[in-house]
Amino acid sequence: MRRDGDLYALEAALSRRGLGPVAGTDEAGRGACAGPLVVAAVILPPSARLEELNDSKLLTEAARERVFERLRRSRALIGVVSYSPQEIDRRGVGVCNLEGMRVAVARLPQRPGYTLTDGFPVPGLPGSLGVVKGDRTAACVAAAGVVAKVTRDRIMAELDGRHPEYGFAIHKGYGTPAHEEAMRRFGPCGEHRFSYANVAALAVPAAA
Secondary structure, X not given: OOOOOXXXXXXXXXXXXXXXXXXXXXXXXXXXXXXXXXXXXXXOOOOOOOOOOOOXXXXXXXXXXXXXXXXXXXXXXXXXXXXXXXXXXHHOHHHHHHHHHHHHHHOOOOOOOEEEEEOOOOOOOOOEEEEOOHHHOOHHHHHHHHHHHHHHHHHHHHHHHHOHHHOHHHHOOOOOHHHHHHHHHHOOOOOEOOOOHHHHHHHOOOOO
C-alpha cells in the first residue's frame, strides 16, 4: 500500500473502519556488523500528531531524541525486543528480525487490530499489512523506527564506554571506513557479529 494522504492517513482510515488500534513495527541495526538488533512496535494515541515525526533515517540524532521523548509523554504504547550479536550469529539476522516483530507486538499492553510493517506483511502478526516505504508512509511505523533507533544508539553509546577503541558511539556499529580500520588494528570483539563476512575475514588469521 502507498500513502495517498499525510503520515497519519492510513492509520486513521483503518481506525474509522473499526480495525484499530493500529500498531507499527520497525527495526534498527540489521545492516550493522556490531551491536544488537533492536525491534520496536508502537501504537500511537488516538488523534496524536507528533511534531518532527518522520523516518528515523531522515532525522538528526537530536531530533530523534526529541521525538522519542514526545512519544513517551504522549503515552504511546511501546514494545521493544533486542537480539545480541551472539544470537544473530546463531540464528541469522532475518530470523531474529521477523521474530522480533512478533515479540515486540506481543509486548504491547494492548493487542492491535492491524499491524503495519515496512515493505512486506509478516505472518503471525495481527492483521499484518505491508506498506511501501512504511517508515515514510505510516506514523506508527515511523514511531517504531525512532524507538528502535534511539534505543539501539543508546546501547551503542554504552558499548563505546567498554570498547572505546572501536568508536561505537560515532558509527553505531556500521561498517564505516573508521570502524573497518579499528577492526583491522584491534581485531573484532565480543560485540561484533562473526557471521558477517567483513568481521569473519578479520577474525581468521591470514594463511601463511
